[in-house]
Amino acid sequence: MIADILVAGLVFGSLYGLVAVGFNVLHRPTNVVNFAQGELIMIGAMLMAATPIGGLPWGVAAACVMVIVAVVALAEERVAVTPVLRRSSHAVGWVITTLAFSLLLAEAAGRLWTDQPSAVAPPWPLSMRVQEVLGVRFSSYQVAVVVVAVAVVALLGVLDRSRLGTALRAVAADRDGARLRGIDPTALTRRSFLLGGALAGLTGVLAAPLLLASVTMGLGLLIKGFAALAVGGIGDNRGVLVAGWMLGVIEATGAVFASPGSQSVVLFAAMLLILLIRPNGLRGLAVQRHV
Amino acid sequence: MSEVRGARSRAVRRAAPWLVLVAAAAALPLLSGDPTITYLATTAGIYVLVGTGxxxxxxxxxxxxxxxxxxxxxxxxTTGILMADHAWTFWAAAPVAVAVAVGAGTLMALPAFxxxxxxxxxxxxxxxxxxxxxxxxxxxxxxxxxxxxxxPRPALGPWELGERDILWLVLAVNVMLFVMVRTIVGSRLGRxxxxxxxAPEMAQSVGVAPARMKLFAFACGGATAGLGGALLAVHHGLVTPDDFTLDFSILFLLVVIIGGAARLAGPVIGTLLFFALPELLTxxxxxxxxxxxxxxxxxxxxxxQGVAGAWEKLRARRRSSGVPADTAHTDTADADPGVPIEAGPPRGEPLGVELIGVRKSFGGVHALRGIDLTIEPGTVHAIxxxxxxxxxxxxxxxxxxLRQDEGQVILDAEDVSRAPAERLARRGVARVFQTPRLLGTSSLRDNVLLGAYTRERSGGPAIVLRLPWARREQAELAEEADRLLAGHGLAGRASEEAASLPHGEQRLLEVARALMARPRLLLMDEPAAGLTPRELESLGRLIRAIRDTGTTVVLVEHHIELVASVADVVTVLDRGRLVTSGPPQEALGDARVVEVYLGAPA
Structure with a gap:
């Protein structure tokens, strides 16, 4: 019983953590939280479920999806983010524009594909077949998802210590100051959207066999990813993954003891409570204000 | 006398389009026999209500x-449950619905704290x-x-309201709400x-508590949404979850943005454009x-800025092209501001400050490494x-x-080490920022009035109900603000937009705002940056005059000549430590200070 909750929590939590890591990648150089992240992931999952790409060998298909979603994210950056950031009259501008972009993606997907959820098979040799080891029941694909999530966070950690990571930190701290040192913030913003888009594509590909792929899956992932982001602390990849696992476990517990309809309520209440007590996330890497 | 009449006729002219609109909407069911028109007009009216919130x-x-x-x-x-299941009247259910929605709205805004x-x-x-x-x-x-x-429909005794009566009810509620919102945004609450x-930090420095302001805004928004919901329930006669999808929430955001955010007419224009049109073109x-x-x-x-904003801009452009170059303005700007202490005396005795062992680090950067400093009341203290x-x-x-990592801050014998900035503003501390922080789209007068935020005595209800004493107080403060603007060479420009001022005058506006608070302690961050020699001279005179009325001035400044001429005490900092503190000649002549600035002699 407890083992089942933990397995489900870790697996879905890994997805939520990945969504939040995607937020982080985009937030670094722009201070933008991408409200279209959920729909980008939905596009990724739907490309696997409803287009011929899904028929390609898994590795090729995943690569194609990541490229396509990355391009969509780049389009978002061009259309919805850079024009608003350039003017930056109102800090809320990008909230509205990324939200609007997400509406457009959802609407376009709704027109392209039916809203019938469809199942996607995991890639060979993995399967969703449940095995039992020491009384814990899990499938090989579930293990793979958790492993990939951890690997992504580890990889981003390596990237963070590289030259690019340093440049990203410089731009995050002071956009104009970075420019003076020969770093081009716009190029970095573009690169981050490409990377964030690719990550969203990968998350979609991973999610497709676990959640039924559907054109309405984006919003839920957006909110749960945000919950992981808020609890883990913005900018902290390891923190948000752990937070994702926590929320996954809370949700799985809620699913057992409460009705499925109240799951989102339980999750939301938990997030609100944590935010009220620890506004900078559980690990609390507080961002200093400056006047 | 004629001025009063002029103001009155202007008010009538401004209100005229609204009166026409309301009258037209009210006449709809009389003119058209089509019930769908009445139905749509009522729905649109409810959306305007919610959009205004x-x-x-x-x-x-x-x-x-x-x-x-x-x-x-x-x-x-709430309305549906009370009326359908518990047979409450609309007049009893609606207030409960408003209260519950206010509660829910406030709950949603809790993280805003x-x-x-x-x-x-x-x-x-x-x-x-x-x-x-x-x-x-x-x-x-x-x-x-x-x-x-x-x-059921609302009823007055045995008489049940019809489709048409509900439209009129919605219109009446809208007119009342419109007047209330107009009063709120023109008052200290709106500012x-x-x-x-x-500029949240500036808000705190004039005494506005941002979290409480957000909660207030969410409570107002919740109230209008609750009332709108109550009206919607009796208008439709049924409520289902499908009426309230995410699209429904986004619709209101769209209505406000398309009409013009922060414009009173915004939600009205937005609703007409974006709700009524597609509804008619099915x-x-x-x-x-x-x-x-x-x-x-x-x-x-x-x-x-939406439709209303674009319209305003167009009209402003037409007006300014009509009047040949603002000669009157340049005249006043050229005049020497002199010593503009038109704000009246400070609110009380000058405040002194004492810092004990204050430390502050940002990550690995130690900005302050244990500062002990006493700022005597009634002096100009330069840092x-x-x-x-x-x-x-x-x-x-x-x-x-900023909150220090360690140490204490004592303000006039009171330990304020843990107090928020807005509480200090209420004690009489004002601040001039290094880069001007203004309400860019508001008038110069409103910017100065913001300085009086903590001075206004009338509370929210008195302001919203436009009680006589609240209005008198507002008129007096507006007059004082105009005098201050005149004293800073900005006479006759009180209604201009702050963002249209050149940088130097924006700084003057900041000073005027700070003086409007009648501060007992004035904190100035590099006020001399970018000023001409003549402006510098009048700044020097101004600072001395502020001190002479009984205000402590703390001045962070690079301009050593200004410091030498106005400061009573100079404190020299270097890499987060206090080097020396004393009268200007002594402190600035100190060998260590020369070393700090010019490097050690070889």
Missing amino acids: LNLMFGYTGQVSLGQGALVAVGAY RLSSWYIALVTLGAAMAARSLLVEFEGLTGGWSGLMGI GMMAVRD GLAEWRGLIYGAALLVLMVYAP VGPNGSGKTTLLNVISRL
């Missing part, structure tokens, strides 16, 4: 709420989703997916909201989602030092915009 939250306070539709649902369901604004957008989005699942979950109460049916939106309904998304995106990028020596950090710790 969101305009307070989003337009004026800058909080993106995606939960407005959910709050409408709360109001509608601690977090920056974009969290609000996602938290309200989450709240909207949670609310929807609750509607379905509590089937016994809400009827689940099929919703609540058979909600406080805009300060929270445009062929477009299928494309609604796409239209919402595209309209939001295009508007936010190309016309963030100098090379770049990065911790001057501004020190000023921020004194004004409480």
Whole structure:
């Protein structure tokens, strides 16, 4: 019983953590939280479920999806983010524009594909077949998802210590100051959207066999990813993954003891409570204000 | 006398389009026999009502709420349950619906106490989703997916209101709300909201508590949503969860943005354009989602001020091209400001400050490494030092915009080590920022009046009800603000937009705002930066005059000549440590200070 909750929590939590890591990648150089992240992931999952790409060998298909979603994210950056950031009259501008972009993606997907959820098979040799080891029941694909999530966070950690990571930190701290040192913030913003888009594509590909792929899956992932982001602390990849696992476990517990309809309520209440007590996330890497 | 008449006729002229609009809407059911027209007009009226509330939250306070539709649902369901299941009258159920929605709105805004604004957008989005699942979950109460049916019409005794009467009720509520909102945004509350939106730190420095202001805005938004929901319930006669999708919340955001955020007319124009039109052209309904998304995106990028904003800009341009170059203005700007102490005496005795062992680090950077400093009341105390020596950090710790890691800050014998900045403003501390922080889209007068935020005695209810003493107080303060503007060479320009001022005059405006607070302690961060020699001279005179009226002045400044001429005491900082403190000649002549600035002699 407890083992089942933990397995489900870790697996879905890994997805939520990945969504939040995607937020982080985009937030670094722009201070933008991408409200279209959920729909980008939905596009990724739907490309696997409803287009011929899904028929390609898994590795090729995943690569194609990541490229396509990355391009969509780049389009978002061009259309919805850079024009608003350039003017930056109102800090809320990008909230509205990324939200609007997400509406457009959802609407376009709704027109392209039916809203019938469809199942996607995991890639060979993995399967969703449940095995039992020491009384814990899990499938090989579930293990793979958790492993990939951890690997992504580890990889981003390596990237963070590289030259690019340093440049990203410089731009995050002071956009104009970075420019003076020969770093081009716009190029970095573009690169981050490409990377964030690719990550969203990968998350979609991973999610497709676990959640039924559907054109309405984006919003839920957006909110749960945000919950992981808020609890883990913005900018902290390891923190948000752990937070994702926590929320996954809370949700799985809620699913057992409460009705499925109240799951989102339980999750939301938990997030609100944590935010009220620890506004900078559980690990609390507080961002200093400056006047 | 003629001036009064002029003002009155101007007010009539301004109100005329509104009166015409309301009259036209009220006459609709009499002119047209088609019940759908009345039905649509009522729905549109309710949307204007809810949009006006969101305009307070989003337009004026800058909080993106995606939960407005959910709050409408709360109001509608409360009314529906009370009226259909418990046989309450509308007049009893509606206030309860408003109260419940205010409660829900405030709950949604709770994270605002601690977090920056974009969290609000996602938290309200989450709240909207949670609310929807609750509607379905509590089937016994809400009827689940099929919703609540058979909600009766409001009745006055035996007489039940018809379709037409509900439209008139909605219009009457709208007119009342419009007048109230207009009063709010023109008062200190409105200025406080805009300060929270445009410059939260400045807001705190004039005494506005941002979190409380946001809560107030959310409570107002919740109230209008609750009332809108109550009206919607009796208008439709049934409520279902499908009436309150996420699109419904986004619709209100769109209505405010398309009409013009922070414009009173915004929600009205937005509703007419974006709700009434597609509703009449039903062929477009299928494309609604796409239209919402595209309209939001295009508007936010190309016309963030919406239709009302674009219209205002057009009119301003036509007006300015009509009047040949503002000669009157340049005259006053050229005149020497002199010594503009028109603000009246400080609110009390000058305040002294004592710092004990104050430390502050940012990550690995130690900005302040244990500062002990006493600032005597009634003096001009200058803080100098090379770049990065911790001057501004020190000023921020004194004004409480930053909290020190260690040590104590004593203000006039009171330990304020843990007090927030807004509480200091109430004690009589004012601040001039290094780069001007103004309400860019507000008038110069409103910017100066913001300085009097903590001086105004009338409370919220007195302001909203336009009680005589509140209006008298507002008129007196406005007069004082105009005198201050005149004293700073900005006479006759009180109605201009602050963002249109050149940089130097924006700084003067900041000083005027700070003086409007009648401060007992004035904190100035590099006021001399970018001033001409002549402006410098009058700044020097101004600072001395401020001190002579009985205000302590703390001055962070690079300009050593200015410091030498106005300061009573000079404190020199270097790399977060206090080097020396004393009279200007002594402190500035100190060998260590020369070394700090010029490097050690070889």
